[in-house]
Amino acid sequence: xxxxxxxxxxxxxxxxxxxxxxxxxxxxxxxxxxxxxxxxxxxxxxxxxxxxxxxxxxxxxxxxxxxxxxxxxxxxxxxxxxxxxxxxxxxxxxxxxxxxxxxxxxxxxxxxxxxxxxxxxxxxxxxxxxxxxxxxxxxxxxxxxxxxxxxxxxxx
Amino acid sequence: xxxxxxxxxxxxxxxxxxxxxxxxxxxxxxxxxxxxxxxxxxxxxxxxxxxxxxxxxxxxxxxxxxxxxxxxxxxxxxxxxxxxxxxxxxxxxxxxxxxxxxxxxxxxxxxxxxxxxxxxxxxxxxxxxxxxxxxxxxxxxxxxxxxxxxxxxxxx
DNA sequence: TAAGATTGATGTTTCAATCTTT
DNA sequence: AAAGATTGAAACATCAATCTTA
Numbered sequence: 001x002x003x004x005x006x007x008x009x010x011x012x013x014x015x016x017x018x019x020x021x022x023x024x025x026x027x028x029x030x031x032x033x034x035x036x037x038x039x040x041x042x043x044x045x046x047x048x049x050x051x052x053x054x055x056x057x058x059x060x061x062x063x064x065x066x067x068x069x070x071x072x073x074x075x076x077x078x079x080x081x082x083x084x085x086x087x088x089x090x091x092x093x094x095x096x097x098x099x100x101x102x103x104x105x106x107x108x109x110x111x112x113x114x115x116x117x118x119x120x121x122x123x124x125x126x127x128x129x130x131x132x133x134x135x136x137x138x139x140x141x142x143x144x145x146x147x148x149x150x151x152x153x154x155x156x
Numbered sequence: 157x158x159x160x161x162x163x164x165x166x167x168x169x170x171x172x173x174x175x176x177x178x179x180x181x182x183x184x185x186x187x188x189x190x191x192x193x194x195x196x197x198x199x200x201x202x203x204x205x206x207x208x209x210x211x212x213x214x215x216x217x218x219x220x221x222x223x224x225x226x227x228x229x230x231x232x233x234x235x236x237x238x239x240x241x242x243x244x245x246x247x248x249x250x251x252x253x254x255x256x257x258x259x260x261x262x263x264x265x266x267x268x269x270x271x272x273x274x275x276x277x278x279x280x281x282x283x284x285x286x287x288x289x290x291x292x293x294x295x296x297x298x299x300x301x302x303x304x305x306x307x308x309x310x311x312x
Numbered sequence: 313t314a315a316g317a318t319t320g321a322t323g324t325t326t327c328a329a330t331c332t333t334t
Numbered sequence: 335a336a337a338g339a340t341t342g343a344a345a346c347a348t349c350a351a352t353c354t355t356a
Contacts, residue, residue, distance in 0.1 A: 011285060011289075012281055012285070013281055013284045013285045013288065013289045014289065014298060016296075016298040016299045016302055017284060017285065017288050017289040017292065017298045018284060019298070019299075019302040020288060020292065020298045020299075020301045020302040020305065021187070021284050021288045023301075023302050023305035023306055023309070024180075024183065024184050024187065024288075024301075024305060025184060025188065026230065026305075026309060027180065027305045027306075027308040027309055028180050028181060028184035029230050030230065030308070030309060031177070031180065031308055032181060033230075065338080066338075066339065067337085067338060067339080074182065074185050074186065074189075076325080076326075076327095077338080077339070077340090078325080078326070078327085078339090078340075078341080079324085079325065079326080080339090081339060081340055081341085082324080082325085082340090082341095083324095085340095098338095101333080101334075101337090101338080102332085102333060102334090103332060103333045103334070103337070103338045103339070104333090104337090104338050104339070105338090105339080125168055125169055128169045128173060128174060128177050129167060129168070129169045129173065131308070132169065132173050132176060132177045132180075132308065133167075133169045133170065133173040135307050135308050135310055136173065136176065136304070136307060136308075140172075141304060141307065142170060142172040142173045142175070142176045143172045143175075143176075144300065144304060145176045145179075145180075145301070145304040145305070146172055146175040146176040146179050148292070148297060148300060148301040148304065149176065149179035149180060149182075149183045149301070150179055150183075151291050151292060151297065152183040152186070152187055152287070152288065152291050152292075153179070153182060153183055153186060154291055221316080222316075222317065223315085223316060223317080232347080232348070232349095233316080233317070233318090234317090234318075234319080234347080234348070234349085235346085235347065235348080236317090237317060237318055237319085238318090238319095238346080238347085239346095241318095242346095254316095257315090257316080257355080257356075258354085258355060258356085259315070259316045259317070259354060259355045259356065260315090260316050260317070260355090261316090261317080
């Protein structure tokens with residue numbers, strides 16, 4: 001349907017679309033900042049380390065390829081490379097060449113890495129509960145929020 | 157109410173609270189990434205520049221103090237200082253000493269700054285519409301999402 | 313002493329270029 | 335040529351220290 005006189009360029013976003021976008025950025029910045037601060041105050045490393053360690057644990061004893069971490073954590077290739085270098089230097093992960101594809105490697109979590117992940121989780125979960133859970137108490141607010149955020153990740 | 161045998165430490169977040177938290181980070185990363193990419197492909201500077209220019213325009217001819225930008229854009233003090241230095245070097249803002257408080261300064265947008273902001277907005281708004289508006293079409297989804305995100309910014 | 317702002321040192325991200333294997 | 339991964343250089347962010355005025 002096309003009406004004479006209508007703008008041909010993409011429509012202006014509705015006010016509440018702009019509001020949702022603005023609040024998405026601000027809420028993420030604030031909550032993530034609070035979570036990182038909680039980890040920092042507990043003398044623990046940043047969340048990015050936790051994310052890698054958890055993904056590797058979930059992947060089991062075979063570990064993961066760097067490009068898989070890239071996909072799952074939405075990180076750029078050089079960032080994964082350097083993040084893994086830091087984790088390896090800290091003794092938290094180990095890398096060995098991939099038997100089936102000698103371009104790549106398998107990354108696995110070490111005992112020290114598992115230990116750190118387990119020490120981070122209580123601090124992390126308390127921060128999530130404080131800065132997300134308690135703000136969404138009563139009714140199904142967390143579910144509603146999650147469902148709507150999920151729509152933003154839909155493919156097309 | 158307290159039941160014997162209950163855990164005394166902060167409760168584990170409910171599954172949908174963790175899901176909301178995870179999706180908040182991922183949705184923001186993806187949508188912001190898409191918006192920045194749209195600006196980049198149009199040969200325009202990053203969103204942070206737009207944010208400053210828009211705040212300064214809204215503030216009117218008196219401009220804003222750097223600490224006000226800090227508050228409104230959730231940026232750290234040294235980041236504001238260096239961001240303004242870049243904008244000033246590009247001729248987009250001007251700084252002059254504050255008459256009432258000579259520790260500080262007033263930052264104002266220049267004609268070139270207003271022009272850039274006006275050239276960025278069509279690209280920015282199209283990206284918001286594409287990556288937020290179209291994902292939330294039908295019903296009051298954008299309003300519901302915004303309302304729920306707003307709860308995450310509540311004070312306590 | 314504290315608020316507003318900058319600077320130096322350091323660490324991280326980003327872009328493009330590179331290297332190796334498929 | 336393309337995929338998987340690393341590296342150099344430059345941009346940016348972060349922390350602590352500093353400087354100036356209130």
